[in-house]
Amino acid sequence: MLLNIKNLHVSIGGKEILKGLNLGVNEGEIHAIMGPNGTGKSTLAAAITGREGYEITEGEIWYKGKNIVGMSPEDRANEGIFLSFQYPVEIPGVSIQNFMRTAVNSKREYQGLPPMSTIEFMKMMKEKQAMVEITEKLQNRFVNVGYSGGEKKKNEIFQMAMLEPSLAILDETDSGLDIDALRIVAHGVNQLHKADNAFVVITHYQRLLDYIVPDFVHVMYDGRIVKTGGKTLALELEEKGYEWIKEL
């Protein structure tokens, strides 16, 4: 199993948000995590990626056979965990090109590989940008500065393509996207989906799942996964809303 989360309890500032969550993800699978706001979906993403301030009080996160609780965010990233941020961060003064080159070479250094040559890197940039229909103009701009909502999300998928993660978590990637951008983002994800990697797609709406078809749909409520099903569960949620799961 690629990712195996056992009885995970996470607190922020002493307040318990995740209350005994279990989740298993195999290579090649796409999992959707749905649920009302404030049930801990983004907290789960933060706990898997090692964000500071999220205290794991109980439980384990096993990834590629290692319990990664306590591992630094950069080591987890270099082990192949990628988060597409719900709100990608603007970094004035740092161009996307140099940002990505630093990231790609950090991963290579972690793997004991020499830095990628400039020519090789530029070729890779061009290829991956085309995948999410990013124009060359964007690459010279500062990371996320002045990007539209759609550009920011496309840029996340572009970075994912550059870093080729084993486990990609998409946190509300569909929020703020028009239908064209949504299609481009989904197309990028589907191209990146391989037999040896997995996706965890956090979403509030069923809409994204028309384009990225999940193998499993999990419903979160109050810090736990309360129901798991196939892709039809997403349709059921769309139809019935979230009220009924509170009774589960």
Added chain:
Amino acid sequence: MDNQLIIAANQSREIIEYDDDAHLSAEPKVSEIVLNENASLELYVLQNVNNEASILREFKIKQLADSRLKIVVITFNGGDIRNRYTVNLDGEGADTKIYGLYLIDKTQHVENYLKVNHNVPRCTSMEKFKGVLDEEASAVFNGHVYVAKNAQKTDAHQNNSNIILTPKAKINSQPFLEIYADDVKCSHGTSTGQLDQEAMFYMRQRGISKANARILLMYAFAAEVSNHIGNDMLHEHIDDMIKRRLRGELSSCENCVLRCSHPKDYNFDIDYSKI
């Protein structure tokens, strides 16, 4: 150690000054600079002395009509550094730009005092000072822009921003406008903060080490000043020094401001032409 510099009408000059003596006594250095009509001067000042040394540096500047002045002062290291700039804009259409960067740590102290006098109409001035303060370093920014009653159509802006890396580092920032004319565009601002933690996590999630993420952010901040260096070779050299300074590699070589260059391959590489 005083000197006088007069730029004749319609002439342009570029001057690079570096202060890297390991002197311990603080002997004030005063430069009187006159820019005649339509003259232009780019003055680059680099300060890199050891932690026990002081620098007292003063510039008294007079600008006549349509003259252009640009000063970029980069302070890498020094125990106690005090810079004072007085600019008199005495001819219409004169333009002044003063940029400063200080990257200090340990118990180092840097002060920048500016007084820009808009004595006549239609002059422009811009002062931008940025600092990164680590450990117990402290800095003072005191900027005073004076706009005389008849100095209409003045365009004057000043800004000071700082990144404070520890609770013990201190900044005292006082931008100040004194305006007697009524048809002017003037602004001033100051900001002090820590490194952006959201940006730090974003970079680390992409596999960039905490140390490199810090340096990337600090370098991007510093480059907003160093990008104003118009001389390409000097710009490249200073950028290299900024990277080494931020990595903590520069303070050990105190006497090397323009003499030693160790271009190194870093695993980050910022395209400052885009900044």
